[in-house]
Amino acid sequence: MGIRRLATRWDKLDQTAIQRLQLRLLRRFLRRQVLPFSAQYRAVFGELRLDSESIRSLEDFRKIPFTEKRDLLNTSEHPERTKDFLLAPDRARLARRPSTLLRALTRGPRAAKASLEYEYRPVFLTATTGRSSDPVTFLYTRHDLDNLAIAGHRLVEVFQTERDYRVMNLFPFAPHLAFWQVHYGAIAFGLFNLSTGGGKVMGTQRNIRLIEKIAPQALIGMPTFLYHVLQQMLEEGLRCTGLRRIILGGEKAPAGMRRKLRAMAGELGSPGVDVLATYGFTEAKMAFGECPFPHDGEPSGYHLYPDLALVEIVDPKSGEPLPPGTPGEIVFTPLDARGSVVLRYRTGDIIDGGLHCEPCPNCGRSVPRLVGRISRQSEFREMRFDKVKGTLINFNDLENVLEELTGVGTWQVELRKANDDPLDVDEIHLHISRSGRSGDEDRVRRDIRREFEERLELRPNRVIFHSSSEMRRLQGVGKQLKEEKVVDHRPKSSAAQKAEPTTKEASE
Ligand SMILES: [Zn+2]
Incomplete structure (x- = not known):
């Protein structure tokens, strides 16, 4: 299948064009995927007496109630709750689709079947790391894995990674988004990428030996683990020259932590490293990143992919939508997902600078950005x-x-x-x-x-x-x-x- 849409101008549209595109994609997604194939949202729309034709604007879309984390948890009455959120195609309906009929006519029934399997058969999953509750699992089809690769390719672009960078992925090896986002992104872009599996798989010492051997330009992992790795390298009197990027994910990346990591990289022989953060979560099935910014300035925010996701910022108490630049809770809707799908998903994450739509002051991209610090309320509440x-x-x-x-x-x-x-x-x-x-x-x-x-x-x-x-x-x-x-x-x-x-x- 290859990777679709790598060449699209995802970061070249202006604000008006983005709004038009998102509405068109949202309506198509509801009409062709969610309403026919999602048990959960068929019921939600049915109760409200809405169909895909009722959604003519983003204001109309706000009639759809939020989905929250607790809606995804299994209970004794619904032991397989997340299954309701899976796009489970109805064979008869799919067979009647003009695109299926056309493919069957031109390329034969086997090709038509393969194409449907590509789109709808779950082949992969990642899960949340809930401490007090069961993990929530999210299923991917190959269509979703291609989107994961596209998101990863775009992360590499946003980070201004050079083609010849060697990347080391120190995220823990687990069915978690962070590890796989890096893996698929690096492969899609064609970067040399070594995943160590983090400290639990190899131990800190072997991670350090590999860093010495590979001499990576980019180190990717959780801030605390990267801190320990660099600290131990300093204690052992080692050098790590040629490092250009430290990419953080999996936990928050406060400004103080970034400064420490940059200083440590400098002491190891790599001055001026860009320390950049990512924001992603299981239910999004993708992550977003910051572009490099002046070291004495502020990050310009997480760059969103307007053709893959619709992000709203709402008042965490009332749920009312908030204007651009206002702090509030991040609400997420995918625009091209298969497998597990949530609409208007309340992340429980608060962004203190809100959503910004003007071009990025650092890279000039016109994509919407989530600006400021993100507080993950859910972790501590749990x-x-x-x-x-x-x-x-x-x-x-x-x-x-x-x-x-x-x-x-x-x-x-x-x-x-x-x-x-x-x-x-x-x-x-x-x-x-x-x-x-x-x-x-x-x-x-x-x-x-x-x-x-x-x-x-x-x-x-x-x-x-x-x-x-x-x-x-x-x-x-x-x-x-x-x-x-x-x-x-x-x-x-x-x-x-x-x-x-x-x-x-x-x-x-
Ligand atoms: Zn930028």
Whole structure:
């Protein structure tokens, strides 16, 4: 089949043309794919007495209710809930389609069947990394895998990657979007790409040996793991010259973390590296990236693919659409997916600069961009970390405070109960490893206490310093798929009893 539409002018349309294109694609997607083949949305449209012809504008589309994460979870009544979201074609209907008839007439029935299988047969899946709930699985057909490759090709373009770059993918090997997005993107673009599987598959040492051997121009992975890898290379007195890009994904990439990674790359012999972030999630089946920006400036946002996805920003409380440039929750609708499909999917992610439609100040592309910091409320809500010591904690702020402190290298927040007594008060212990040449422990401790009180109105009960190798052990580097930056050691039973439903979110 090859890869469709690589040559299309995805990033050359102006704002009006993008809006027209998206409406046309949305209507076609509803008419030809979603309404005939999705059990979930056939029911939703039926209840509202709507059909594809009722959707004549984006305002009309907003009559369709949001889909939320909880709608995708299996329950005892619906043990296979996600199946309702699968485009399951009706053979008789497909056989009557003019395109199927034409292919059968011109190329024979076997070719017609192969083409339908390409489009509709699930052949791949990725899943969410839910801690407290079952993972949600999303199915891909070969049509979706081609879209994954197209999205990956575009990421490589946005990152301004040169054709002769050698890429190392240090994402954990798992059925997660991040790993596969890099793999398919690099292959589609024709980049040399080595996937190590991250720390859990090979251990940090073997990742380092491979970095020495391959001398990559681009390193891709989760910020915390990349930090440990570069830190260990510095401790061992190694060099890593020729590095041009560090691409981050899988967790947030605060400005402080980017600065540290750039500084470490500089110390290893690669000054001026661009540290760029990606934003993706299981339900999108694709990821978006930032283009290189001046190192003393701000990122210009995640560049969206207007022909593959429609992104809305809504008020997280009322669900009302918000104008461009307004902070709000990211809502996602694919425009050309097969396999598992969600419409108006509420990500639970808050973007603090909103959606921007004017051309990018850095690369000039006219695609819509998600600008600012993204807070993933869902992670912390799932882990019951929003309420500690009886007060609400904004964990996104907490993460930023720690990342911005120059004396702090890596950290872990540990929640405990005083005296390990389930009925006693909550305690916060901070585990810290200092970064390279920063001041003494007392000064770092004072800085932490001051910033915590001023910005978070919070007093950590203890600040405990560790060597970087001890921190690697605490965070489970090389053992966990994702390094543990927050751990809850409060006895489970009492915490569950005390957990109160709260609507106050991390974004406030
Ligand atoms: Zn740009």
